Amino acid sequence: MNEPAKTWSVPDSLIGKRIPKMDAPDKASGRTRYIQDLEIPGALHGKILRSTRVHARILSIDTSAAKALAGVHAVITAADVPWQRPIGVGRDHLPLKADRVLSLRDEIAAVAADSEAIAEAALKLIRVVYEPLPVLATTIAASAPGAPRLHPDRPDNVAMTFDYAQGDLAQGEAESDVVVEDVFRLHYVTHCCMGVSGVIAEFDPSGNLLLYSNTQVPFLHKREFAELLGIDPGRIRIIQPPIGGGFGSKLDIYPFEPIAIFLAGITKRPVKLVFTREEEFIASPTRQPVLLKLRSGCRKDGTLTFRDVETVHDNGAYTSWGATTPFVMMQTISSLYRVPHCKYRTVAVYTNNPYAGSFRGYGNLQATFAVEAHMDKLAEAVGMDGLAFRLKNAQHPGEVTPQGMHFKSCGLKECLTTAAQRSDFLRKQAENRSRWNDPDPVKRGIGMASMLHVGGGAKIYPSDGCGTILKIDDFAHVTLITGASEIGQGSETVLAQLVCEELGLPMTAVTVVNNDTDITPWDVGVHASRTTFIAGNSAIGAARKAKRKILEAAAAKTGNRIDELGLAGGFITASSGEKLFELAKFLRSLHFSDKADLVMTSFYYEPPSRHQDKQFKGDVSAAYAWATQVCEIELDTETGIVRLLKVTGAHDVGRVLNRLGIEGQIEGGIVMGQGYALTEDLRVEAGVIRNPNFRDYKLVTAPEIPEMDISFIETMDGEGPQGAKGVGEAPAICIAAAVANAIHNATGTRITALPFAPENVYRALHGASEPPVWNAA
Amino acid sequence: MLRAGDVTVLAGGTDLMPQTQAGRLRFRPVLMNVRRVPELKGIAEDNGVVRIGALVTITELLDSALVRERLNLLWQACDHFASDQIRNAATIGGNLCNASPAGDTLVPLLALEARVVLAAKPNGTLQIRRVPLAQFLLGPGRSCRGLTELLAAVEVPLPGAGFVGEFYKHGTRPGLDISTISIAAGARRDGAVLRDVRIAFGAVAPTVIRAPRAEAALEGHRADAATLEAAVQAALAEIHPISDVRASDWYRRELIHNMLKRVLTHVCKL
Numbered sequence A: 001m002n003e004p005a006k007t008w009s010v011p012d013s014l015i016g017k018r019i020p021k022m023d024a025p026d027k028a029s030g031r032t033r034y035i036q037d038l039e040i041p042g043a044l045h046g047k048i049l050r051s052t053r054v055h056a057r058i059l060s061i062d063t064s065a066a067k068a069l070a071g072v073h074a075v076i077t078a079a080d081v082p083w084q085r086p087i088g089v090g091r092d093h094l095p096l097k098a099d100r101v102l103s104l105r106d107e108i109a110a111v112a113a114d115s116e117a118i119a120e121a122a123l124k125l126i127r128v129v130y131e132p133l134p135v136l137a138t139t140i141a142a143s144a145p146g147a148p149r150l151h152p153d154r155p156d157n158v159a160m161t162f163d164y165a166q167g168d169l170a171q172g173e174a175e176s177d178v179v180v181e182d183v184f185r186l187h188y189v190t191h192c193c194m195g196v197s198g199v200i201a202e203f204d205p206s207g208n209l210l211l212y213s214n215t216q217v218p219f220l221h222k223r224e225f226a227e228l229l230g231i232d233p234g235r236i237r238i239i240q241p242p243i244g245g246g247f248g249s250k251l252d253i254y255p256f257e258p259i260a261i262f263l264a265g266i267t268k269r270p271v272k273l274v275f276t277r278e279e280e281f282i283a284s285p286t287r288q289p290v291l292l293k294l295r296s297g298c299r300k301d302g303t304l305t306f307r308d309v310e311t312v313h314d315n316g317a318y319t320s321w322g323a324t325t326p327f328v329m330m331q332t333i334s335s336l337y338r339v340p341h342c343k344y345r346t347v348a349v350y351t352n353n354p355y356a357g358s359f360r361g362y363g364n365l366q367a368t369f370a371v372e373a374h375m376d377k378l379a380e381a382v383g384m385d386g387l388a389f390r391l392k393n394a395q396h397p398g399e400v401t402p403q404g405m406h407f408k409s410c411g412l413k414e415c416l417t418t419a420a421q422r423s424d425f426l427r428k429q430a431e432n433r434s435r436w437n438d439p440d441p442v443k444r445g446i447g448m449a450s451m452l453h454v455g456g457g458a459k460i461y462p463s464d465g466c467g468t469i470l471k472i473d474d475f476a477h478v479t480l481i482t483g484a485s486e487i488g489q490g491s492e493t494v495l496a497q498l499v500c501e502e503l504g505l506p507m508t509a510v511t512v513v514n515n516d517t518d519i520t521p522w523d524v525g526v527h528a529s530r531t532t533f534i535a536g537n538s539a540i541g542a543a544r545k546a547k548r549k550i551l552e553a554a555a556a557k558t559g560n561r562i563d564e565l566g567l568a569g570g571f572i573t574a575s576s577g578e579k580l581f582e583l584a585k586f587l588r589s590l591h592f593s594d595k596a597d598l599v600m601t602s603f604y605y606e607p608p609s610r611h612q613d614k615q616f617k618g619d620v621s622a623a624y625a626w627a628t629q630v631c632e633i634e635l636d637t638e639t640g641i642v643r644l645l646k647v648t649g650a651h652d653v654g655r656v657l658n659r660l661g662i663e664g665q666i667e668g669g670i671v672m673g674q675g676y677a678l679t680e681d682l683r684v685e686a687g688v689i690r691n692p693n694f695r696d697y698k699l700v701t702a703p704e705i706p707e708m709d710i711s712f713i714e715t716m717d718g719e720g721p722q723g724a725k726g727v728g729e730a731p732a733i734c735i736a737a738a739v740a741n742a743i744h745n746a747t748g749t750r751i752t753a754l755p756f757a758p759e760n761v762y763r764a765l766h767g768a769s770e771p772p773v774w775n776a777a
Numbered sequence B: 001m002l003r004a005g006d007v008t009v010l011a012g013g014t015d016l017m018p019q020t021q022a023g024r025l026r027f028r029p030v031l032m033n034v035r036r037v038p039e040l041k042g043i044a045e046d047n048g049v050v051r052i053g054a055l056v057t058i059t060e061l062l063d064s065a066l067v068r069e070r071l072n073l074l075w076q077a078c079d080h081f082a083s084d085q086i087r088n089a090a091t092i093g094g095n096l097c098n099a100s101p102a103g104d105t106l107v108p109l110l111a112l113e114a115r116v117v118l119a120a121k122p123n124g125t126l127q128i129r130r131v132p133l134a135q136f137l138l139g140p141g142r143s144c145r146g147l148t149e150l151l152a153a154v155e156v157p158l159p160g161a162g163f164v165g166e167f168y169k170h171g172t173r174p175g176l177d178i179s180t181i182s183i184a185a186g187a188r189r190d191g192a193v194l195r196d197v198r199i200a201f202g203a204v205a206p207t208v209i210r211a212p213r214a215e216a217a218l219e220g221h222r223a224d225a226a227t228l229e230a231a232v233q234a235a236l237a238e239i240h241p242i243s244d245v246r247a248s249d250w251y252r253r254e255l256i257h258n259m260l261k262r263v264l265t266h267v268c269k270l
């Protein structure tokens, strides 16, 4: 029988092409089965009773009425799991609270029932008696002498401290002709993933645990759950259904996950626990709120001399990743521009507020907001324009910063000049300024900010690696099994693309398997803009092994050297381009020989990066991403409304792999940055979230999205997959800083507190605001 | 069904559903869907009065040439209303019966001196009463509609020829927002002098309100900067805004001050 003819339509190279996301048709047509859609036979529905008090002693919990409700299978409290252990980054958090609640989200009891409605009805029947305790609503209150301890082992309520220094601050100050100082206040926002948090837990009769989970870090979680349950991590399997966004929120372990596991263990049934939207607002993490004092100096010629930073992090009731954002903040302080002398100090203080987790940008939005305000301020003080001032202090390729970061490739200067030219920055800046005193209440402003972020992984854990298994069947179909999780960012598409590029196959020839810890190789998780870089290098490694194997076999047949052969368009080709064998046919012929060993494994193990030492010095990433964004705004001085009209961005992305994917990342990141700057504001008052809903928590809507002009600066990073760097977080980082500078350009008023919501801006313009003051205890 | 009185009326459900979901409201034993009652639909003019059926949706108001041309103040308010999806479901009757001080159609309707038509059938015969909007609204979420009454329609007398109005809504974003404050203002110019001055506000008092003293400061006067300022000052004495999660009372006052001036400047073509 003749083989069916195959039609390959493979262009020369896939790199830089616009490739639709592989999961897009399913998502657009509603076929994707998220965790909400998974119906496990026999599953019960879990619900959590949360505290109604911000800070209180639990005197008693009466679950008898709830237990008696028909359809209820279990009602548990801390008393039912005396062996539970503290969880989370700080290991300071019991899943079910025993005698005290420290914040409004605190978990007191949980129910497993036949339906969500029954579970909810049961929650209403649980009676909790509290004895109120004084609420520590601010870091000042929590630091006051005699303030109640929130955690017994922390007499001063300090959760964490960070101290970093380089050079000699006194010398830096002495050499300065200009010194400026400001206090900045960064507010609470939250991720608002369309896919809320959720988990399904199920034990098999031998006690093996299966979790369907929206986590971003399946392999690390295996270990944490194992510790919690006192079982071998090998007995835990995590399957990730398609995840509706992560943005960092699913990077830590949270009480609802152990609680679902407890319920599954006790009822011996699968238990599904998925948040409501209100719960997602109340009980998923926030971005780290920060109070930051910055002192900076420069010489008359515009050379930066020093930076001195102190921050207070409101840690909330428990410690998650938010407390550790200084790792990233100090990189921006010390190394976004060349500054010889730096000091950085953070104190994270426990309060009764919600606690912060990791969130796209990881402290960098906060640090960049402060640093870029001072870049403008110093430039003005020495009579330079903001562009020239930044260029004078910008990093360049080859630089090793005092913090130990090595910028093997660095496109900051190109980013600055490109964004400035394309936005006509200097001309517009001067024109806007000249209109300060004209009678039109509606002003225009333009502002610039740059950023530095890890773009080649981040050595946060002992390893930053990712494994790949790649198999090719005898129809030349590739299955790429990768440790890297897809959370909507498009990683599976770009990984498939990198493999196709090596093997000369079309995108349709690849299936990606990436969501089952029993199948996929180890990976450290989706975070730190690392997946394309790390998992991409790993996938390329496996594809190259396969390619070599195929070409070796072909060379044996044709007598060529393997470097005279290639893979293109589904064929094994000669250097002349002549098609020698159809790849699928060739693989089938191999199949009937002893050479059909087409399962490859590869680890990108490790990227050439170094863990920071005790002084926070180290080259933590194999590559660094850069960007400059220019924001143009319109500001109505009679209402305080700021409209973001246009963003001109220039991004050092190493190289564009999937153009459609990178545009999506950058556009989405800009909108997230816009929300942070202008509209999003999680209002926490005395520990209570006042607006846990989309009516009063304002996400940016379609008509508000600005015009965007994005340029890619391709610095072809030597270590990057096909030269690329990570860009997942970069686009969200500069917007608030650039908008702040634009507001100053429009009005002459510098606002140092976020968000730029209408009333806040109006108050600042009319002298009716309370600018942030430094009140660290 | 209504006669028994223990009924929740369902129109578009865009207030009802979120309110019950949030636990702020409980359905009564009977949920009565009125969406297919033909008598509650339609927009028609008769003898200088436009009758808008309670079930008319915001989208239908926007699509109506009569509303756009003759009740433009109401049309503008609809143009600031929620999003397309909500506009397709939300009815004018629901907006009125919900009686929110921030209800967007209520502000122009008040300025246009509309009255609501309430219908009941206590003993088999239809009883109709007409109530001016200002008397219909009693407080946040409260109206004088009896438990056994249905809002059948709202009647709006056509403003005189040459009447120009402007609606302003302040929210933090262009769509999908509840008014922080809203203003409906209109007048007719008789040479240099203003006539038929109407000013109404949303979200600055327990109900939407008219501003009679501000109107009086303009009525029969020449439209100049000093008169406008006097009207704005009069208006500030008539509002009682509160502080809530959306805005402080101070900011609401500032907005009324600045934006009433801006709206009046446009209306008076200063």
Ligand SMILES: Cc1cc2nc3c(=O)[nH]c(=O)nc-3n(C[C@H](O)[C@H](O)[C@H](O)COP(=O)(O)OP(=O)(O)OC[C@H]3O[C@@H](n4cnc5c(N)ncnc54)[C@H](O)[C@@H]3O)c2cc1C
Pocket (backbone or CB within 6 Å): B008, B009, B010, B011, B012, B013, B014, B015, B016, B017, B018, B034, B054, B055, B080, B081, B082, B083, B086, B089, B090, B091, B092, B093, B094, B095, B096, B097, B098, B102, B103, B104, B105, B149, B150, B151, B152, B176, B177, B178, B179
């Ligand atoms: C996302 C969102 C955005 C919104 N944006 C706006 C906005 O921009 N501006 C604004 O003003 N409002 C807004 N609303 C509120 C709401 O859409 C409006 O108030 C709408 O007009 C209500 O109409 P409905 O037909 O949906 O009322 P329903 O929810 O069906 O009913 C509302 C109330 O009126 C009663 N009722 C309804 N019809 C009758 C009748 N004929 N007789 C007697 N009682 C009746 C019901 O029993 C109920 O108590 C928004 C709501 C949502 C969910």
